[in-house]
Amino acid sequence: SSNASTEGTPEKIRMDYAYYSPTSLVLKEKGWLEEEFEEEGIEIEWVLSQGSNKALEFLNSNSVDFGSSAGAAALISKANGAPIKNVYIYSKPEWTALVTMPDSDISSVKDLSGKKVAATIGTDPYIFLLRALSAEGIPAADVEIINMQHGDGANALTKGSVDAWAGLDPNMARVELESDASLFYRNVDFNTYGFLNVREDFAADYPEYVNRVIAAYEKAREWTIENPEEAAGILAKEASISMEVAQLTMERNDFSEAIPEMIHHDALIEAGKVLQAGEVIEANVDLEEITSELIEPSFAEETIGD
């Protein structure tokens, strides 16, 4: 590994940043990590993840040490044997909801039967859709789920090719603002949180450094909570989106909880069941077990304490 160490010190720490994790943007922008490790001569390398699956690919291939993903995505990867741990929650986002166009006759989940709904299989919006359907007692088979990438789904919705879309921010914020699309079903608890994952190797070799990275993240989180306006500005600039979209996206992020806890555990198990039903995770996987293996609160607890 490129982290060939002398006395337990990594040569460099490879972080990912992602537009779906505003905290990571703030951290990168402020340069607190660089500051923290400057004296030891440890380099910080930033890599952009365009989506959860890319972040996990980077982690798995030992291209980054820390990667940000949706909780469900981390779970799927873990179920496939990925050597990762979740050590920190960067936000509790409400990044997904069910969206339809204003002139549509859909106003609740019940109206979805027999309709075409776009969603990206395996991702949070997909899980959200399935959980929403099962919560309302509609069999998934009654709905025609069209597998499309998030952006394409939004396009298909505005074009009228599908009746509804399990949306994802910032795309969702944008259609909401610009095409008057309405979020007809929202439920924060059906989202699976923003997970900061670390490679198991790294965590085992340099536990101290995991703590220090978490500490830096904490600093960014607190700053974000205190300066929502400026944080939105950073997001808008980095992701090249308009300020309104950025603000709306930020509003739907709850940065108050950072330590992985039972509630995250439970949310993942629920998501895992849906995924198992959808054959994304194999039926013989023990969800309890891999969820416990995935979520490792000890670092955050140690750093943040309470």
Place this chain on the structure above:
Amino acid sequence: MSLELKNVGRTFADKQAVRDVSFTAKQGEIIGLLGTSGCGKSTILRAISGLDSEYDGEIAVNGKVTRDIQEEVGFIFQEPRLFPWLTVLDNVTFGLKGSKSEKEKLGKAYLENVGLNDSAHLFPKQLSGGMAQRVAIARALVTSPEILLLDEPFSALDAFTKMQLQDLLLNIWKTYQSTIVIVTHDIDEATYLCDRIIILRGQPGKIDKEIGISEPRPRARGSMLLADIKTEILESLGLNRTEVLVK
């Protein structure tokens, strides 16, 4: 069909290849073009055919000045130019119209004429040089064109085959009263076939001499008159002082 060239010349990218060529060919006349290599014989044929329209001067076909490709022109190029993806028979029938069986019948007849009836199914890559040339000859003759432009048609052939094909050409000429312009390096051939022989010379080439041959056809290949004309031509090419050539 009659042919009339008036002051025809051709310049390629600043280099003049041939200039000031004028002659007339009446319907049914056979004209021979002789001249040193590179003096512009092929260039003249291409101008007459209309394949090249960038010449100076004027060419009239049947009294009409034109630069287009003429209907009813047959051209035997200096190279065989066979289509490599067609069999010998298909190459020969290439320019024919009509039903397939008719075309094949005609094509086979002409292949027989050039002595290639066994080779109808071969592809050009399987032919010898002379065979390819004969296929090209058959392809041009089969359309029984009213104007025939021949660019060294028989040069790749042995003496025996050559004579046979010369007679075939005369047969066709007799049947269709074609007007023929033939480029050749073989003086015996020129005297045997032509009513008039035009000798080009120089670079850029221009007409040096015109010799008429009035002997009626069929001519005897060994005839005294032809032998005299041959001597005249050789002399005008500066070739009768054989000793000079032997170093």
Place this chain on the structure above:
Amino acid sequence: MSLELKNVGRTFADKQAVRDVSFTAKQGEIIGLLGTSGCGKSTILRAISGLDSEYDGEIAVNGKVTRDIQEEVGFIFQEPRLFPWLTVLDNVTFGLKGSKSEKEKLGKAYLENVGLNDSAHLFPKQLSGGMAQRVAIARALVTSPEILLLDEPFSALDAFTKMQLQDLLLNIWKTYQSTIVIVTHDIDEATYLCDRIIILRGQPGKIDKEIGISEPRPRARGSMLLADIKTEILESLGLNRTEVLVK
């Protein structure tokens, strides 16, 4: 270098093209191959050169039986086969080794020999048929090969140029004592150049006759002996009954 063919034959996909050809050429001998179109002359040259190794029988060069391409063989093909992407000069110097300026000097000298010194910079598409053939001749001669295989080298040339080049060939032969096998349809050429003329006939072709010519060089083109030999050859090709041919 000497050449020896023993019962050479060649069959293309079930069709025999030539069979049972045997002859020997001593160092410095000039052998002529005559025969009707398609009787296998080019095929024999290709076998000698080693370009074709699928023949039957044996060919020995300098006493050694081999089927490989020989060092020091020059081949003038029946078509010019110029490289279209090279200028005339580069085509001529293609087979030469050594420094660029040396090559160019030699190349230019040979271009001069074939009368193309003005055309060194042209590309093949700008050449007339005879010019292209002359470039090919220069390309083969410039390497001063010990064995020269010529497949109708002068057939596309006018009488004057042809004679010049025949003498050029004899010059080179004298200088390098090359062994030469030449295919030609021109009987005058054969008698002027060759020590021995081999006449092929039939399809598949086989040797019909061998005629030796002992007249020393330089020969006079009009000499009586050569005229007699010509008559003999014409007779053996069945061509002296001129009347028969005139329909």
Place this chain on the structure above:
Amino acid sequence: MEKLESEVSSVLTKDYASKRKQQIKRSKNVENIVLGSIISIILLFVWEILSRLEVFPSYMLPAPSVVLGTIIGLGQDGSLWGHIGITTYRVLAGFVLGTAVAVVLGSFVGFYQKAEQLFDPMIQAFRSIPSLAWVPLFILWMGIGEPSKITMIGVGVFFPVYLNMVSGIFGVDRKLIEVGKINKLNSFQLVTRIILPASLPSFLTGLRSGLGLGWMFVVAAELMGASQGLGYLLVLGQNTLSPETILASIILFAVIGKLTDWILKIVEARALHWQDRLVKS
């Protein structure tokens, strides 16, 4: 009697000869297949071994046997044929569409100076637009149905076919075209009877290139709301972080792409038998 015997025997020899030829041909075919698979088989072996030795982590690059298991699993639950069938159908339909348009446009551009000046620059510009970039545009223009997917694949096929066609036409020997002109062919006949056959080698290369691109564009096409197909399988694998699925789809792409290319290669060999090629050493 003697003559008869010799005739019979000659017939027999001939028979024998043609049989031997067939045998030789067949054994050459077998040899070809064996030689052609050697490298693939070696690679698979090395991969399998490295996987077993855990040099490649299974969560990223599972062993070939595991991937094969996935494919067999797909075959057993029946979905495999659906994926292969629909994708092959889309590629072939798009191939036909793209080729047809390329032939028409290519002939025009190759033949008429004005057409070249007008159309070629724009076509060349479109050529470097990546498949993914077309996705939103196609959704906008044609929605997410089959026509949209097939057209998208057609776009991919179009470019190499067009490019090879045009350059093939440019390369046709003037000498042959002149023969056509002397025979008074009109432009259409010139194209069909001389230019197309003469540029056939280049055109066939274009077809093979185009078919390859067709397979590549499938992924973008199947991003537009497909629920079946190899491209769908690939994207699904990436979204669900399932390397077996990704590799299974890659292998299926390779195998089926190879098969279709092989058909074209046979067509090519047949159509170009007249070429005066060197027999290779």
Place this chain on the structure above:
Amino acid sequence: MEKLESEVSSVLTKDYASKRKQQIKRSKNVENIVLGSIISIILLFVWEILSRLEVFPSYMLPAPSVVLGTIIGLGQDGSLWGHIGITTYRVLAGFVLGTAVAVVLGSFVGFYQKAEQLFDPMIQAFRSIPSLAWVPLFILWMGIGEPSKITMIGVGVFFPVYLNMVSGIFGVDRKLIEVGKINKLNSFQLVTRIILPASLPSFLTGLRSGLGLGWMFVVAAELMGASQGLGYLLVLGQNTLSPETILASIILFAVIGKLTDWILKIVEARALHWQDRLVKS
């Protein structure tokens, strides 16, 4: 005196003639560019008008003026050059890499029967694997640095260059190769002095095809952790649902792709001036 005058005048005419030739050439170039842009300009106009009339919804297909504004905006904040520069660099590096490998492998396969039997089948199979499918494999093998991106683009370039090269070599006239053999060229010389020049038309088409594919593979390459580049811009636009960004990247792809292709086209025209082509009507 008279002679002198006529000489002077002839010199003058010659001078005049060559000047006129230059003028004609220049005005032909201008004509080419004008004709070549007509269709693009018309399309842009129609698009602009339809957008203004709101036939195209602006949240899906903004007007060209808006897209232009986006590009200018990128230019003003300076990031435009970064995007263009890095992507062009990657494409060119990948182009060089892919071409080099294709030339070496293509010559071998084109020239040696055994090499063809061994390598060609596998290469043909790889040819239909979509760019997106390579992404996880490249991340695994080479990580996410520049080498990995450049190699990925090289893969895209490789296939068409290889294919055209091999088929070009197959199509080389046996007659010309024989001239080389008689001149005792060894295999290497045969390839460089005869086979390559003779197959140059096909090879150059391959290069142009390959360059196009290079531009297409950029997107996949820049999925591997890039934070700059046109492919990044495209994916960013798709992830943030910003049609202006998507279209801006498409237009940049088209324009810069066209420019690089134009360079190749000039090279092609220069390198193939010896072809005996028909002057087009």
